[in-house]
Amino acid sequence: MTRHMTTTATPLLDVTGVTMRFGGLTAVNDVSLTVGEGEIIGLIGPNGAGKTTFFNCLTGLYVPTEGRVTYRGNVLPPKPHLVTQAGIARTFQNIRLFANMTVLENVLVGRHTRTREGIFSAILRGPGYHRAETQSRDKAMELLAFTGLADKADHLARNLPYGEQRKLEIARALASEPGLLLLDEPTAGMNPQETRAAEELVFAIRDKGISVLVIEHDMRFIFNLCDRTAVLVQGQKIVEGDRETVQNDERVITAYLGAPLEGTTAPEETP
Numbered sequence: 564m565t566r567h568m569t570t571t572a573t574p575l576l577d578v579t580g581v582t583m584r585f586g587g588l589t590a591v592n593d594v595s596l597t598v599g600e601g602e603i604i605g606l607i608g609p610n611g612a613g614k615t616t617f618f619n620c621l622t623g624l625y626v627p628t629e630g631r632v633t634y635r636g637n638v639l640p641p642k643p644h645l646v647t648q649a650g651i652a653r654t655f656q657n658i659r660l661f662a663n664m665t666v667l668e669n670v671l672v673g674r675h676t677r678t679r680e681g682i683f684s685a686i687l688r689g690p691g692y693h694r695a696e697t698q699s700r701d702k703a704m705e706l707l708a709f710t711g712l713a714d715k716a717d718h719l720a721r722n723l724p725y726g727e728q729r730k731l732e733i734a735r736a737l738a739s740e741p742g743l744l745l746l747d748e749p750t751a752g753m754n755p756q757e758t759r760a761a762e763e764l765v766f767a768i769r770d771k772g773i774s775v776l777v778i779e780h781d782m783r784f785i786f787n788l789c790d791r792t793a794v795l796v797q798g799q800k801i802v803e804g805d806r807e808t809v810q811n812d813e814r815v816i817t818a819y820l821g822a823p824l825e826g827t828t829a830p831e832e833t834p
């Protein structure tokens with residue numbers, strides 16, 4: 564019998580046995596997860612389950628107590644700006660924009676990890692600096708068009724409605740030209756219409772070849788978008804899989820206090 568060679572491609576993101584302890588509290592407990600090229604992966608769980616802490620372990624904000632995180636096969640450096648440079652960008656649960664800068668300027672800030680022109684070039688303002696500046700501006704305007712904010716380029720970030728501020732955070736994250744985008748509750752505070760538009764935006768991001776890992780409480784959003792979803796409860800990953808697997812898992816139902824997951828279809832009633 565001939566044995567077929569199986570080639571397993573290295574996942575884009577490979578998280579193995581990540582644990583994060585704060586003193587006596589284990590916020591993330593031995594969690595493993597992969598994100599492949601072109602995948603949209605969901606991360607759900609009740610409040611305090613450890614989702615944001617897990618994100619912080621992937622982005623250099625926290626150095627995990629145990630475990631290993633690799634991106635494109637390389638162990639991630641323990642500094643946020645180096646993680647961004649490596650190709651992982653994120654947004655935050657609490658919007659972190661430069662409120663008194665314009666929309667365009669906020670996106671330009673996001674590009675700094677991708678511009679080669681250094682501080683001396685910026686001071687001297689030579690031809691290299693001007694060329695880089697024009698390129699960055701063009702790229703930033705492209706991203707504003709992509710996220711539907713082009714006509715707001717000159718507005719101050721703080722004057723944007725909440726939903727648009729969230730979009731701007733995404734535009735700024737995309738400016739670092741990531742291969743993987745981590746979104747922490749991208750639809751928090753959005754109305755249903757904005758949420759549907761955000762879904763389309765995430766699909767469009769994936770179509771650009773960027774993988775997405777998303778934390779979200781809106782189950783409809785998660786199940787519409789995600790190829791797989793992992794559920795964290797008290798720091799542990801209790802299940803991972805497609806919509807059916809997650810929705811029908813007893814442990815998930817118990818974790819959400821027996822209530823059907825919000826935004827999901829009700830189980831078929833027996834006559």
Ligand SMILES: Nc1ncnc2c1ncn2[C@@H]1O[C@H](COP(=O)(O)OP(=O)(O)OP(=O)(O)O)[C@@H](O)[C@H]1O
Pocket residue numbers: 585588590608609610611612613614615616617656
């Ligand atoms: N820097 C820290 N120091 C101590 N404890 C922390 C720290 N960061 C998070 N925690 C604790 O870790 C646990 C997990 O919190 P985390 O914010 O990761 O949960 P979450 O799933 O993102 O919750 P939510 O859905 O409410 O945002 C909580 O008990 C929280 O209080």
